[in-house]
Amino acid sequence: MRVVLTCLPFYSHLAPVVLPVARALRRAGHRVAVATAPGMAPELARAGIEHLALPNVLTLAQLLERPEVLTSPGMPGDPEGSARAASARAEAGPLTAAFAGPLAGVFARDLIEACESWQPDLIVRECNEFGGHLAAGRLGVRQAVLDIAPGSASTLPSVRDALNGQRAELGLDEVDDPWYPNRSFVAGFVPPEWYGGDAPPCYRLDEPSGVLDVSLLGLPDDRPLVLAGLGSVAATVVPESQDLLELMITALGRLPCSGVVALGSDPRHWPGSRPEDVRLLEFTPQRLLLESAELFVSHGGFGGVAEAVRTGTPMVVLPLFSDQPGNADRVCALGLGRRLEPGGLDADLLTETCREVLGDNVYRHRASAISRSALACPGLDALAADLALSRTEQLRG
Incomplete structure (x- = not known):
């Protein structure tokens, strides 16, 4: 199986989960690449994982130089910043909306072009990265989600609306369901108790952490x-x-x-x-x-x-x-x-x-x-097997 994992160009999104999952998939015999910004090349090279560099995707530092996404959520509880912070949490905020809107569109178009030659069987995205979701829909490729932020804004109506704008530009039907991006195989990385209700399959990040200095x-x-x-x-x-x-x-x-x-x-x-x-x-x-x-x-x-x-x-x-x-x-x-x-x-x-x-x-x-x-949760080798099984079941369906 050929698997592309997609990730926002943040070290804290890439290193703790996406890279360990990529290594587990590779151990299982699959060909794996991570699609993200060119600025993440050093981290992927150190990890020994193939990099699908998306030329128009920017790192966080580059994005914050652009006035349309520059924003501070403020300090919650501060008299001057609390209203702005509450609004940012309730309506996702400019940066999150940008990642679901124009920046997701940029990511999706670069990924679609890269996939013309790479030809993935499965696109696995971390939950705050939406370009992979759009690209999978446009290409008709099976997708799955790594739930690295269960309480994120990824299912807010404002995020759905931003995504619908990009879906229209890519020739995809609009959707009413805010949860639609997560209506596929979802993998959690905390125990089921964290979810406080219906939990997805949960896995243990069991890679060694290195040696203490x-x-x-x-x-x-x-x-x-x-x-x-x-x-x-x-x-x-x-x-x-x-x-x-x-x-x-x-x-x-x-x-x-x-x-x-x-x-x-x-x-x-x-x-x-x-x-x-x-x-x-x-x-x-x-x-x-x-x-x-x-x-x-x-x-x-x-x-x-x-x-x-x-x-x-x-x-x-x-x-x-x-x-x-x-x-x-x-x-x-x-x-x-x-x-x-x-x-x-x-x-x-x-x-x-x-x-x-x-x-x-x-x-x-x-x-x-x-x-x-x-x-007690199964490790990432079990996740690799479940990702392959979920794709097989979809093909049979």
Whole structure:
């Protein structure tokens, strides 16, 4: 079987799920390529995965230079930014609408052209990438979805409307169903409990995470490890992210813990505080450190939340935009941690909330229980087999 996986040109979408699924499909004997922006070539080359470079697809940094998609979701709860942030969450926001509208059309046209020679049997897209959905419809190719963000805006009516505009331009019928892009085989990557209802087949991301750098071996062994950060996308699109990182650093510096904070930039140029027991890094080996961390403080991006679910790490979530408020709500509903609104947040409240979660074993016990559920899910080799089976069943149908 020949499989094209499609991915938005974000490292946080490509590396944690799309590349491991690509490797699993290749282990099963299928020919695999990942279609995304030319700017992602170094990551795909390092992974040894064939790259279908789509010449007109831009990276996030390139997109944010364009006024029609430049937007900040603001800090939820902030008096000046809350209305704008609530609107962005309710109606997907300009960037999400662009990815479902004109940018999806650009992606689809480049992919259709690439597929003329590559001839895929199956297109597998991550759920926030819509060009693969449009291209599969135009080419009559079976498609499947990697649900890397269950609480995303991908099923909002505004997204449906943006997609319908592109469907018309590609000669496809318009659809009324906002869920239509996900009316195919969908694979989840958290345990079924996360969905709180009907769950798709769920799989375990069981690839090895590499080796921890020796520079992190000297962390004290007489206090809990707390990992904190805002990921790569939030730090780019939310101007207030530096203020939120400063709050995290200050709060961890007040706790009897070893703090590790991912800044997303060179720590040598960090203008804020530097508590003695908080280590500042540009990037952290997040998945590896979560194996031994007792608390994860983040913005609630699904990639990090899913990793904390797998490792059984309690959380404090400061949601900013997109699916993050929904992710924070699920963390609370499942008893895995606490949610705080970033707008108006001060270091005292963040410190005390972190202290509470660290001191309450109920959070740890519930996190451990859902981690066991995650470990009971089949691995990615099973997903590769199910993707092949789903295509065979469709052909028979």
